[in-house]
Amino acid sequence: MDRRWLGDLWTWLDARLGLSYVQKIAAKKDVPVHRHTIWYYLGGMTLFLFMVQVATGVLLLFYYRPSAEEAYESIQFLMAEVEFGWLIRSIHAWAANLMILTVFIHLFSVLLLKAYRPPREITWISGIALLGLSITFGFTGYLLPWNELAYFATRVGTEIIGVVPIVGTFMLSLLRGGPDVSGATLTRFYAIHVALLPAAAGVFLAVHLFLVQKHGMSTPDSVNAGEQGARAMPFFPNFLLRDLIGWLTALAILASLAALFPAELGVKADPFQPAPVGIKPEWYFMFMFQSLKYLPAHILFMEGEAVGVFAFGIAGVLLLLVPFLDRPSIRGQRERLFIWLGIAAIAYIIVLTILGYTANPTQ
Amino acid sequence: MRRRFSAAVILACIAMTVGQADSALAQEQQDTCLTCHRALPAGRLADPATLYAEDVHAAEGFRCIACHGGDATVVGPAAMDPDKGYIGTPERQQIPALCGRCHSNAEFMKRFNPALRVDQVAEYETSAHGQALRENDDPNVATCTDCHQSHSIKAASDPRSTVHPLNVAEMCGDCHADSTRMEPYRLPTNQLDDYQTSVHWQMITDGGDLSAPTCNDCHGNHGAAPPGVSWVGNVCGQCHAMMADLFNESRHSRVFALLGSPGCATCHNNHDVHPANDDMLGLGEGSVCARCHTDEDPGGQTAVAFRSAIDSLRMTTEEAHALLLRAENAGMEVSQALFELNGAEDALIKVRATVHSFDVDAVTTETEAGLEIAVEAQSRGREALADLRFRRLGLVASVVIIVALIIGLVMKIREIEHGA
Numbered sequence: 043m044d045r046r047w048l049g050d051l052w053t054w055l056d057a058r059l060g061l062s063y064v065q066k067i068a069a070k071k072d073v074p075v076h077r078h079t080i081w082y083y084l085g086g087m088t089l090f091l092f093m094v095q096v097a098t099g100v101l102l103l104f105y106y107r108p109s110a111e112e113a114y115e116s117i118q119f120l121m122a123e124v125e126f127g128w129l130i131r132s133i134h135a136w137a138a139n140l141m142i143l144t145v146f147i148h149l150f151s152v153l154l155l156k157a158y159r160p161p162r163e164i165t166w167i168s169g170i171a172l173l174g175l176s177i178t179f180g181f182t183g184y185l186l187p188w189n190e191l192a193y194f195a196t197r198v199g200t201e202i203i204g205v206v207p208i209v210g211t212f213m214l215s216l217l218r219g220g221p222d223v224s225g226a227t228l229t230r231f232y233a234i235h236v237a238l239l240p241a242a243a244g245v246f247l248a249v250h251l252f253l254v255q256k257h258g259m260s261t262p263d264s265v266n267a268g269e270q271g272a273r274a275m276p277f278f279p280n281f282l283l284r285d286l287i288g289w290l291t292a293l294a295i296l297a298s299l300a301a302l303f304p305a306e307l308g309v310k311a312d313p314f315q316p317a318p319v320g321i322k323p324e325w326y327f328m329f330m331f332q333s334l335k336y337l338p339a340h341i342l343f344m345e346g347e348a349v350g351v352f353a354f355g356i357a358g359v360l361l362l363l364v365p366f367l368d369r370p371s372i373r374g375q376r377e378r379l380f381i382w383l384g385i386a387a388i389a390y391i392i393v394l395t396i397l398g399y400t401a402n403p404t405q
Numbered sequence: 406m407r408r409r410f411s412a413a414v415i416l417a418c419i420a421m422t423v424g425q426a427d428s429a430l431a432q433e434q435q436d437t438c439l440t441c442h443r444a445l446p447a448g449r450l451a452d453p454a455t456l457y458a459e460d461v462h463a464a465e466g467f468r469c470i471a472c473h474g475g476d477a478t479v480v481g482p483a484a485m486d487p488d489k490g491y492i493g494t495p496e497r498q499q500i501p502a503l504c505g506r507c508h509s510n511a512e513f514m515k516r517f518n519p520a521l522r523v524d525q526v527a528e529y530e531t532s533a534h535g536q537a538l539r540e541n542d543d544p545n546v547a548t549c550t551d552c553h554q555s556h557s558i559k560a561a562s563d564p565r566s567t568v569h570p571l572n573v574a575e576m577c578g579d580c581h582a583d584s585t586r587m588e589p590y591r592l593p594t595n596q597l598d599d600y601q602t603s604v605h606w607q608m609i610t611d612g613g614d615l616s617a618p619t620c621n622d623c624h625g626n627h628g629a630a631p632p633g634v635s636w637v638g639n640v641c642g643q644c645h646a647m648m649a650d651l652f653n654e655s656r657h658s659r660v661f662a663l664l665g666s667p668g669c670a671t672c673h674n675n676h677d678v679h680p681a682n683d684d685m686l687g688l689g690e691g692s693v694c695a696r697c698h699t700d701e702d703p704g705g706q707t708a709v710a711f712r713s714a715i716d717s718l719r720m721t722t723e724e725a726h727a728l729l730l731r732a733e734n735a736g737m738e739v740s741q742a743l744f745e746l747n748g749a750e751d752a753l754i755k756v757r758a759t760v761h762s763f764d765v766d767a768v769t770t771e772t773e774a775g776l777e778i779a780v781e782a783q784s785r786g787r788e789a790l791a792d793l794r795f796r797r798l799g800l801v802a803s804v805v806i807i808v809a810l811i812i813g814l815v816m817k818i819r820e821i822e823h824g825a
Contacts (some may be wrong), residue, residue, distance in 0.1 A: 122738040301800035
């Protein structure tokens with residue numbers, strides 16, 4: 043009885059949505075199986091965490107009030123008075139951090155496995171765009187509780203933009219909505235966080251997923267060069283069920299972090315107070331922040347910080363252009379230079395991040 | 406003696422005239438006193454001229470002749486001609502009037518310091534020092550120069566001044582802690598030692614609070630005298646206004662007056678005022694009530710009731726605070742409850758002040774107001790900790806469900822792949 047009812051529903055929907063077409067594609071889609079297959083799950087896990095972010099973010103919007111006068115109090119009310127408000131906010135905060143972590147791991151796994159090789163250049167570019175959007179999500183969302191830590195970290199973070207020659211001052215003022223971080227910055231960041239970034243992320247995510255679907259999973263050169271080549275497993279249901287295990291594991295980690303280490307609120311921001319000692323940015327900015335601290339005040343005719351910002355800008359552009367710069371890979375040759383560069387970048391990020399948390403903040 | 410002094414001055418002036426450039430002499434021509442006395446060997450005659458360089462009066466342009474008279478435009482003994490008003494070292498009995506020539510003249514003083522009072526001499530006349538000087542012609546009592554110095558007078562706000570709040574106690578103690586000097590007056594000499602154990606001294610020295618009282622704040626600046634038994638409360642009430650008002654309206658105020666007890670000092674002491682604590686109340690160890698009351702008289706029973714009220718409010722507040730801190734340290738959001746608990750801590754302060762009214766109803770009313778807040782905070786703390794336990798249980802349940810789902814998925818994958 044039930045099965046007949048489900049069958050009727052499927053037929054009805056298929057006639058209108060073309061579900062059998064999707065089913066055919068899913069049935070044909072295979073995922074290579076080799077010793078690096080585990081890295082294929084990172085993209086799906088990032089997507090899961092993004093969906094968690096969207097769901098919890100929408101729920102937070104029911105209570106959050108985006109003004110310097112009310113933001114902190116609205117979060118305080120949410121955390122103390124609203125049923126499961128603490129859980130929603132804590133999951134939102136932890137999922138943000140985990141998502142940026144999985145984005146980084148996904149990026150470096152793709153870089154080291156050279157999954158950006160033709161014809162996947164645009165997949166890579168859309169992925170880098172999503173990385174940039176994820177970091178911007180983190181930066182804008184961090185200010186929204188309007189607490190002391192967020193306020194001063196944002197002040198330091200936005201100051202870095204101000205050192206860019208010629209356009210720095212204008213960009214700083216545009217971003218802050220005035221000369222300093224204020225209520226205008228909060229509403230600006232709020233609009234960016236809940237409207238502009240989700241719209242942009244939606245577009246790039248659609249492109250990224252479409253291209254992954256179109257080109258399938260890339261098989262590393264080392265696997266292709268083997269005598270056996272790569273085995274494969276069906277995407278549906280074999281890979282999807284394994285993906286679900288990853289998602290459930292991520293959910294269990296998220297629930298544990300939220301219950302055992304709920305997101306803190308701290309003290310309300312007071313622009314007239316001095317900045318607390320040793321103010322630090324979020325962990326994913328730490329390597330850049332620490333690098334800038336090691337630069338001398340002046341390098342040649344430029345300010346040291348401006349040189350640092352310029353260098354990170356150049357590094358970002360080079361990262362974006364990796365599929366076009368790695369010419370041996372385009373020609374199908376095995377070339378390890380970009381693998382070593384990727385390993386060097388990972389080591390640099392890890393060492394500078396550790397130094398950021400362990401070095402004396404006054405140095 | 407006088408002849409030898411004149412010879413020394415003349416020699417000094419000749420040496421100055423020969424040894425220094427004409428221009429230097431010309432600059433000081435208007436004050437030959439300083440020119441000659443600075444040239445003398447260090448000692449009684451030269452030191453005043455040296456010290457005076459940093460005197461507040463020198464900074465305002467006053468010269469030696471302002472106090473000592475004479476003629477500072479001529480060199481040598483002629484400058485010290487009594488016919489020109491020279492008085493030499495003023496007699497101690499002359500000093501208050503000498504200082505008062507300027508300091509009691511409002512018209513004159515406002516040209517230099519309009520905020521400075523001009524009643525110092527009048528006040529001094531009311532002091533134990535002034536009365537002994539005037540009535541007994543006692544040359545050993547303090548006059549203006551004993552406290553302010555003679556030739557190195559500084560503003561009271563200058564930390565180098567002997568009358569700066571940090572230095573007043575030591576300055577008074579120079580005489581009042583000296584048993585030899587105090588012996589003829591049959592005055593005790595333990596005040597300085599006692600005061601330096603007090604909370605007031607701690608506030609000044611450790612706390613850096615220069616508004617905390619030192620000798621002159623209770624005894625008067627110039628009208629220094631022991632406060633009368635009946636008006637000690639007014640002295641303490643300068644700062645502790647609320648307690649003084651409550652005490653003045655209380656039964657104890659009248660009883661103490663009848664008994665000749667010195668008001669506040671009866672329980673809190675006079676010079677060795679230590680931080681008040683709850684042990685002073687009731688009839689237990691450290692109680693001041695027990696000095697007069699027992700558990701058999703209504704006063705003793707009231708004291709016990711006061712102590713019990715304060716203890717219950719304090720303990721409830723502390724317990725609420727501990728509960729909320731435990732919850733906060735576990736990551737619970739209890740900042741609003743912690744903020745509201747400040748109301749109970751304020752109430753505790755108020756109850757401790759209200760005790761000075763010795764009014765059972767007033768103390769009960771204030772205690773109940775505080776207890777209401779503290780009990781509410783306690784309940785918020787317990788709720789937060791219960792919520793924390795619920796979260797942990799919820800986490801365990803969620804993880805169990807998720808793990809079960811994962812096991813189910815693994816089995817499903819095996820079933821599919823083995824079937825294939």
